Amino acid sequence: IQLTQSPSSLSASVGDxxxxxxxxxxxxxxxxAWYQQKPGKIPKLLIHHASGLGDGVPSRFSGGGSGTDFSLxxxxxxxxxxxxxxxxxxxxxxxxxxxxxxxxxx
Amino acid sequence: EMQLVEAGGGLVQPGGSLxxxxxxxxxxxxxxxxxxxxxxxxxxLEWVANINNDGGESHYVDSVKGRxxxxxxxxxxxxxxxxxxxxxEDTAIYYCARGGxxxxxxxxxxxxxxxxxxxx
Numbered sequence: 001i002q003l004t005q006s007p008s009s010l011s012a013s014v015g016d017x018x019x020x021x022x023x024x025x026x027x028x029x030x031x032x033a034w035y036q037q038k039p040g041k042i043p044k045l046l047i048h049h050a051s052g053l054g055d056g057v058p059s060r061f062s063g064g065g066s067g068t069d070f071s072l073x074x075x076x077x078x079x080x081x082x083x084x085x086x087x088x089x090x091x092x093x094x095x096x097x098x099x100x101x102x103x104x105x106x
Numbered sequence: 107e108m109q110l111v112e113a114g115g116g117l118v119q120p121g122g123s124l125x126x127x128x129x130x131x132x133x134x135x136x137x138x139x140x141x142x143x144x145x146x147x148x149x150x151l152e153w154v155a156n157i158n159n160d161g162g163e164s165h166y167v168d169s170v171k172g173r174x175x176x177x178x179x180x181x182x183x184x185x186x187x188x189x190x191x192x193x194x195e196d197t198a199i200y201y202c203a204r205g206g207x208x209x210x211x212x213x214x215x216x217x218x219x220x221x222x223x224x225x226x
Contacts, residue, residue, distance in 0.1 A: 031211075033212035035151070037151075042201065042216040042217075042218060042219065043151060043213075043216060045206075045212060045213060045214050048206065048210075048212050054206075054214070055206075055214070086150060086151055088151070088153075088212060090210075090211035090212050093165050094153065094165075094167050094168065095153040095156075095211060096153065097150055097151045097152065097153070098150075099150050100150045100151075
């Protein structure tokens with residue numbers, strides 16, 4: 001299963017609402033997770049099962065979708081949110097990730 | 107909360123071998139599926155292999171099948187990844203990770219990673 005994220009990169013400002021999409025090449029029900037990774041750091045789980053908020057993750061992050069189309073939305077960007085975001089499916093093997101979306105400060 | 111610490115990375119020549127280890131502490135290691143992932147320099151994340159709680163079931167990404175072997179020692183709280191027939195494409199930071207539940211295939215806990223560099 002291939003995961004295609006859009007856009008590959010994005011420039012936005014603090015306070016903006018941002019949405020990243022992830023499209024699966026075949027249906028994966030809700031078996032999708034989202035991660036945030038900052039340079040030189042390990043990935044952090046944000047969302048599991050498409051819309052479940054990870055422990056300790058701020059409520060400005062939300063996930064949605066099922067089947068083949070998914071989204072990650074940040075309702076009001078904070079300075080610490082500028083990072084790279086990855087989607088990952090866990091519907092079956094092989095487990096795969098999207099190519100990543102780099103979110104930069106405008 | 108589980109802590110994970112990888113070791114064993116380094117510089118190895120093409121065709122060479124390396125064994126990575128991941129020491130787990132803080133929770134009952136033997137009840138969880140464990141996973142190895144990797145990230146090539148400047149690239150995205152890639153799932154490599156995972157193994158069930160008793161070591162009886164494992165799965166691999168196609169690019170490492172027949173070359174890498176995942177294993178575990180529950181008595182020592184250790185996860186391993188044996189890397190054989192290494193190529194430059196295997197150069198990456200290798201992470202061990204654990205899911206939020208015993209069988210989850212998304213990962214809450216990550217080690218800091220160990221760098222494997224394949225170069226002559």
